[in-house]
Amino acid sequence: MAFFHARKYLLLSRSLSSSLYSSRWLHVCVVGSGPAGLYTAEKMLKAHKGAEIDIIDRLPTPFGLVRSGVAPDHPETKDLKGIYSAREFVWWYNGHPDYNNLTPDLNSTDTAVVLGQGNVALDVARILLRPTAELATTDIADHALVSLQESSIRRVYLVGRRGPVQAACTAKELREILGIKDLYVHIQEADLLKSSADEKEMKNSRIQRRVYELLSKAATSQHAHPISGQRELHFVFFRRPDRFLHSDTGVNVSGVHFEKTHLQGDSGKQFAVGTGEFEDLDCGLVLKSIGYKSVPVDGLPFNHRKGVVPNVQGRVLGDTSEHAIIEKGLYVVGWLKRGPTGIIGTNLFCAEETVASISEDLQQGVLTPSSEPLKPGRQGLLQVLDSKDVRYVPFRGWEKIDMKEKIDGSLRNKPREKITSWEELLHVADG
Numbered sequence: 415m416a417f418f419h420a421r422k423y424l425l426l427s428r429s430l431s432s433s434l435y436s437s438r439w440l441h442v443c444v445v446g447s448g449p450a451g452l453y454t455a456e457k458m459l460k461a462h463k464g465a466e467i468d469i470i471d472r473l474p475t476p477f478g479l480v481r482s483g484v485a486p487d488h489p490e491t492k493d494l495k496g497i498y499s500a501r502e503f504v505w506w507y508n509g510h511p512d513y514n515n516l517t518p519d520l521n522s523t524d525t526a527v528v529l530g531q532g533n534v535a536l537d538v539a540r541i542l543l544r545p546t547a548e549l550a551t552t553d554i555a556d557h558a559l560v561s562l563q564e565s566s567i568r569r570v571y572l573v574g575r576r577g578p579v580q581a582a583c584t585a586k587e588l589r590e591i592l593g594i595k596d597l598y599v600h601i602q603e604a605d606l607l608k609s610s611a612d613e614k615e616m617k618n619s620r621i622q623r624r625v626y627e628l629l630s631k632a633a634t635s636q637h638a639h640p641i642s643g644q645r646e647l648h649f650v651f652f653r654r655p656d657r658f659l660h661s662d663t664g665v666n667v668s669g670v671h672f673e674k675t676h677l678q679g680d681s682g683k684q685f686a687v688g689t690g691e692f693e694d695l696d697c698g699l700v701l702k703s704i705g706y707k708s709v710p711v712d713g714l715p716f717n718h719r720k721g722v723v724p725n726v727q728g729r730v731l732g733d734t735s736e737h738a739i740i741e742k743g744l745y746v747v748g749w750l751k752r753g754p755t756g757i758i759g760t761n762l763f764c765a766e767e768t769v770a771s772i773s774e775d776l777q778q779g780v781l782t783p784s785s786e787p788l789k790p791g792r793q794g795l796l797q798v799l800d801s802k803d804v805r806y807v808p809f810r811g812w813e814k815i816d817m818k819e820k821i822d823g824s825l826r827n828k829p830r831e832k833i834t835s836w837e838e839l840l841h842v843a844d845g
C-alpha cells in the first residue's frame with residue numbers, strides 16, 4: 415500500500431487475532447491508530463472471529479488525537495511571531511514529538527485572541543485560562559505546564575464570524591470552560607439578540623439551543639467588570655479576521671484587524687457578510703482555530719473540495735466521478751471518510767458503518783479469494799518494510815514507552831509523563 419511508504423517510523427501492532435480462528439485469510443491492515451482506526455479494529459474483531467489485524471501509525475505511540483489532541487489543518491503560512499495554528503499549539507501542550515520545540519511565548523502579553531468558536535478553540539482557551547494547579551495533575555507535557563505556570567496571559571478573546579446561535583462548540587465543552595474557577599466571562603448583550611432565522615435554527619437543533627442558553631446565562635450572571643486579578647474570557651461575535659497587526663519592529667503580532675459582520679441566508683444556512691466597519695483587538699498571541707482539512711494520501715483518490723476520500727459507506731471509490739467504481743478491499747473511516755466533524759464518540763458509529771460494509775462485502779463474496787493466490791498479509795507488510803529499510807516500532811515497543819510514561823507520571827501525581835522527543839521515544843521503545 416503506497417500510503418505507508420512515505421512514513422519513516424511506523425507503529426506495528428501486536429497480532430490482534432481471535433483464538434476462534436475461522437477465516438484465516440482475512441488479513442486487515444488499519445492505517446492510523448486514532449479513535450476511528452482503533453474502533454474499526456475492535457469492531458472487525460467482534461464481527462469476524464479469526465480476522466488478523468495490523469495497525470500502523472506514523473508515530474511510535476498510538477491513539478492519535480486522544481493522545482495528541484485534535485487540531486485544524488489549514489496550512490496557512492505564519493507571518494508574524496505570536497501567531498500559531500491551534501494544531502501546533504495543541505500538539506505542543508500534548509507533547510507531540512514534532513512540536514516539542516514550538517515554545518510559544520506566553521510571557522510577553524496579557525491577551526490572546528483565538529479565531530473560531532469550535533471545540534478546539536474552547537480547548538486552547540481553556541488551557542490558557544485554567545489554573546495550572548489543576549493542569550498539573552493531567553498528562554499535559556511538562557514543558558507546556560512550566561510555560562503555562564509562567565504565563566502572563568490573563569485575557570482571552572474567542573472570536574466568531576457568526577452569532578451565538580451558530581457557535582460551533584458543543585454544550586459540554588462550553589459548560590466546562592464557563593465553569594473555570596474565578597473566571598470573568600463577558601458577552602455583549604446586543605450580540606444575543608436573535609433573528610427569526612436564529613429562532614428557527616434553535617428550534618431545529620438541541621445543541622444550538624443549549625449553547626445559546628448557556629451563553630445567555632453566562633452573559634447575565636457576571637459583574638459588569640472583572641474583579642482585580644480575575645482571568646477574563648470574552649466571547650466576541652460577528653467579527654471576521656481581516657488582517658494581523660504587528661508591533662513597531664514588524665516582528666511580533668500586536669493585534670487583529672476585524673471586519674464586523676451580519677448574517678444573511680436562510681435559517682440553517684446563514685453566513686457572515688462584511689459590513690465594511692472595522693475594529694481592532696490588541697493582543698500578543700493569536701491562535702487560529704478555524705477547522706480542519708484532511709490532506710490527500712499518496713495512492714488514494716481525494717475529493718479536494720470536501721477534503722475526503724470519495725466513498726460509499728466507507729467503501730473507497732476509484733475517483734470522484736459519478737460513475738466511479740469501488741476499489742475492492744479498500745475502506746476508509748474517520749475524518750478522511752466523512753470530513754472534519756464530530757466528537758470522539760462519532761467515530762464509533764463511523765467505524766460501525768465501515769465494518770458493516772466490509773461484512774456485507776465478505777458475505778457477498780466480493781473479498782473472498784478465488785483463483786488468485788492468497789495475499790501475504792502481515793508477512794508481506796514486514797517484507798515491504800524490510801525491503802524499504804523502514805524502521806518500525808512494534809507493539810511491545812509502545813508497551814515500553816507506556817510503562818515508562820506511567821512510572822514517571824506516578825512520581826509526579828500525573829497519569830503519565832509523556833515522552834516528547836523522537837530520540838527518547840525510539841530509545842525507550844528499543845530498550
Ligand code: NAP
Pocket residue numbers: 484485486529530531532533534535537574575576580581582583584587654655703704705706754755756757758
Ligand atoms: P469546527 O467545529 O469546524 O469550528 C471551526 C470554527 O472556525 C467555527 O467557529 C467556524 O465558524 C470558524 N471558521 C471557519 N472558517 C473560518 C474563517 N475563514 N474565518 C473565521 N472563522 C472561521 O472546528 P474545530 O473546533 O477545529 O473542531 C473540529 C471537530 O473536532 C469538531 O467536530 C469538534 O466538535 C471536534 N472536537 C471535539 C472535541 C471534544 O469532543 N471535546 C474537542 C475538539 C474538537 P463558522 O461556523 O462560521 O464556519
